[in-house]
Amino acid sequence: MNQTPQGTSGQTLLFLTDEQLRKGIEAMFFAYRGFTADPDRILSDLAYGRAHHRAIHFIHRSPGTTVNNLLAILGVTKQSLNRVLRSLIADGLVSSTVGKRDKRERHLHLTDKGAALERSLSDAQRDRMRSAYRAAGPAAVAGFRQVLEAMMDDEMRHHYLALVDKPDGR
Amino acid sequence: MNQTPQGTSGQTLLFLTDEQLRKGIEAMFFAYRGFTADPDRILSDLAYGRAHHRAIHFIHRSPGTTVNNLLAILGVTKQSLNRVLRSLIADGLVSSTVGKRDKRERHLHLTDKGAALERSLSDAQRDRMRSAYRAAGPAAVAGFRQVLEAMMDDEMRHHYLALVDKPDGR
DNA sequence: CTAGTCATGTCAACAAGGCTGACGTATTGT
DNA sequence: ACAATACGTCAGCCTTGTTGACATGACTAG
Numbered sequence: 001m002n003q004t005p006q007g008t009s010g011q012t013l014l015f016l017t018d019e020q021l022r023k024g025i026e027a028m029f030f031a032y033r034g035f036t037a038d039p040d041r042i043l044s045d046l047a048y049g050r051a052h053h054r055a056i057h058f059i060h061r062s063p064g065t066t067v068n069n070l071l072a073i074l075g076v077t078k079q080s081l082n083r084v085l086r087s088l089i090a091d092g093l094v095s096s097t098v099g100k101r102d103k104r105e106r107h108l109h110l111t112d113k114g115a116a117l118e119r120s121l122s123d124a125q126r127d128r129m130r131s132a133y134r135a136a137g138p139a140a141v142a143g144f145r146q147v148l149e150a151m152m153d154d155e156m157r158h159h160y161l162a163l164v165d166k167p168d169g170r
Numbered sequence: 171m172n173q174t175p176q177g178t179s180g181q182t183l184l185f186l187t188d189e190q191l192r193k194g195i196e197a198m199f200f201a202y203r204g205f206t207a208d209p210d211r212i213l214s215d216l217a218y219g220r221a222h223h224r225a226i227h228f229i230h231r232s233p234g235t236t237v238n239n240l241l242a243i244l245g246v247t248k249q250s251l252n253r254v255l256r257s258l259i260a261d262g263l264v265s266s267t268v269g270k271r272d273k274r275e276r277h278l279h280l281t282d283k284g285a286a287l288e289r290s291l292s293d294a295q296r297d298r299m300r301s302a303y304r305a306a307g308p309a310a311v312a313g314f315r316q317v318l319e320a321m322m323d324d325e326m327r328h329h330y331l332a333l334v335d336k337p338d339g340r
Numbered sequence: 341c342t343a344g345t346c347a348t349g350t351c352a353a354c355a356a357g358g359c360t361g362a363c364g365t366a367t368t369g370t
Numbered sequence: 371a372c373a374a375t376a377c378g379t380c381a382g383c384c385t386t387g388t389t390g391a392c393a394t395g396a397c398t399a400g
Contacts, residue, residue: 026231026330031318068377076358102367104368104377126195140316144194146305148200220386246388
């Protein structure tokens with residue numbers, strides 16, 4: 001539909017105008033605001049922010065994960081993460097237990113209260129995602145994921161793939 | 171490929187598991203970091219941040235735009251935007267001229283220096299977008315844009331569509 | 341013309357959430 | 371025994387967002 005030069009490895013190369021690429025860039029910008037809008041609204045009522053949401057999300061996804069592990073996925077410093085974890089633990093949303101095999105590690109879990117918040121956040125985010133998926137159709141959804149995956153940094157793609165091929169935490 | 175119930179208006183409804191939706195959510199999260207990574211690297215050498223990038227991008231896209239207009243697109247307070255604009259103007263990257271028809275308005279343009287920075291930022295971002303598009307293929311690209319568009323808030327979609335159907339600023 | 345509204349700029353104060361650097365304490369591996 | 375690792379924490383700094391208040395000049399409706 002839009003090919004011209006032939007790539008090196010049998011790959012068909014696309015001819016892509018700056019215009020087409022710019023549209024993609026702007027779509028990412030505007031869509032990401034929608035993507036975070038609903039959880040942000042819920043969180044702001046609770047004196048939490050997006051950083052708390054991320055921590056909660058990934059603890060939910062990988063129950064028992066360690067602090068170091070979370071650090072690698074979130075890509076922030078331990079001081080930043082610690083500030084968030086401290087408040088979540090203090091508020092009884094997250095539990096931190098000393099590792100059995102390696103006592104230096106702390107294993108993180110959501111408490112019932114934490115799981116309840118996680119559910120309300122991800123319900124809101126899934127609702128929007130669901131309606132976007134429905135509006136666009138199944139073929140579009142597959143393409144959506146392909147492009148996003150190709151856009152990730154290598155390291156983040158590894159984290160992504162490791163997560164995605166794992167059963168849901170719930 | 172994945173339909174089941176019939177929608178109201180001839181629309182085919184998709185059956186979407188929480189699992190599928192969650193993958194999309196995580197893909198957005200990891201991809202957005204890649205999306206901003208390259209410009210962020212360039213900007214951090216110049217004591218600018220993502221906020222400056224956004225202002226520069228949209229001034230480039232809509233030369234002569236007003237402050238109020240930019241405010242609506244960026245969705246921040248005028249105090250936030252003003253802080254950024256002030257530094258860009260002081261550093262000679264952006265020019266602000268009194269409106270001809272309405273003298274209350276200020277029309278914003280990139281200077282040569284500002285345009286040069288814009289180019290280096292968008293080159294970096296387009297390179298990544300281009301390689302993602304190539305890796306995913308043209309059908310995937312169409313789907314990518316469709317899903318993102320459906321994910322936007324109504325107001326943001328209006329801004330997006332107005333921009334996208336406009337010739338490139340360069 | 342006058343009153344009200346609008347576009348913009350600015351000051352002050354505050355919060356979230358990044359960052360660096362430094363230090364301390366267990367615990368583990370060599 | 372010693373070095374490396376996992377974690378927690380203190381202090382301080384930056385960017386970028388917020389609210390609230392106030393000022394100026396320029397339009398606009400009555």
